């Protein structure tokens with residue numbers, strides 16, 4: 156919220172035709188050493204999770220039918236990766252396990268009962284709905 160207010164002040168100046176020095180702080184094209192370190196860290200996270208999570212799901216021995224109430228798994232069904240969750244009521248909910256942001260595999264967060272993406276932090280409900288971005292599209296049913 157503070158950043159939004161701080162960005163609004165130079166934006167007002169820009170609309171009025173002035174060029175405030177603060178505008179450079181919020182320039183979407185700014186790139187410095189600190190942002191390149193952050194970018195490298197984010198890329199490292201994706202590089203770590205993308206192949207290992209897919210390999211784990213490919214070799215997963217868990218079956219959807221064996222899921223007890225409240226349990227979840229990411230596994231493969233044919234050529235598709237499936238995120239399966241069995242609700243306490245016994246209802247089985249199966250979704251695509253591929254995050255709709257950039258395709259990493261989601262993992263079940265048992266404490267929150269959500270599907271979380273380890274790559275950039277998107278979170279989805281057990282019905283696939285987006286709880287938190289950067290993903291904007293829900294996980295489709297599997």
Ligand code: FES
Nearest residue numbers: 254256257272275
């Ligand atoms: S791949 Fe980016 S949040 Fe999932």
